[in-house]
């Protein structure tokens with residue numbers, strides 16, 4: 315099938331299986347990683363220094379409340395390696411699941427079976443950051459990470475009944491013909507969600523002088539993936555300087571958009587671009603975006619738990635209420651930042 319036909323078909327297939335457009339938000343637990351050597355990652359430019367960039371629980375919970383108020387989705391809880399122990403991650407996951415009313419996904423590195431067993435129904439799925447299509451390229455780009463362990467992690471998640479996701483960065487040296495290899499992984503490990511990003515060439519990395527992959531290449535990969543896996547969740551990351559890609563990616567088979575700083579966009583011109591991209595797309599699609607990017611009145615300084623949640627834990631809700639002063643202080647400060655940027 316040639317590319318234009320594939321795009322049309324991918325659009326039709328996505329329309330058949332999905333009825334919403336999600337804006338996904340990865341909540342970062344920290345801006346720190348013990349490994350610091352993946353060649354595309356800005357962490358690789360920070361060679362030493364103490365652990366820093368750990369966020370307070372109050373700040374994480376405040377962000378989750380705001381994301382919920384705007385009716386975005388928490389894509390996953392994310393952090394570098396070696397930041398928190400599993401118990402701490404499980405406690406944070408329980409809190410965020412109470413706030414959003416939904417179990418969470420994790421993207422916090424490889425967890426051993428014993429570690430993963432610590433989680434209960436606050437956890438929906440785990441993410442293996444395989445980053446690219448083949449083991450060979452992965453091992454070159456991420457020398458301290460281990461491909462076999464990542465793949466084994468997917469097996470453990472299957473055994474324990476969790477959903478599974480992978481993340482892929484496009485434009486880091488992969489070959490188009492190796493896409494088949496990714497498809498094999500998706501099939502063999504029954505992957506539920508793929509998040510695609512495109513290279514963001516960070517200063518100080520080997521990709522500093524590279525350019526991000528072309529929009530047509532991005533659409534090519536997404537549409538091919540959609541046709542191979544009609545019901546797979548496909549989330550696509552877009553940097554704020556490439557908002558015009560939103561419509562085309564939704565057309566090509568993406569059903570969720572990520573990588574936007576909600577604080578940045580809610581209070582700036584970006585939200586107008588993003589809103590018009592989605593509105594324009596809704597003219598040709600039956601899929602609908604149920605959240606908001608513009609309505610600041612939705613963002614209120616109240617700690618309200620969902621009325622009909624998929625996940626509820628009264629003990630954790632009580633703990634959150636006990637911290638309500640500090641959480642509200644954070645929410646207030648985020649809302650003020652948004653108002654100032656407006």
Ligand code: SF4
Nearest residue numbers: 347350351352355394
């Ligand atoms: S493990 Fe993640 S955060 Fe750490 S260096 Fe690699 S890509 Fe960056």
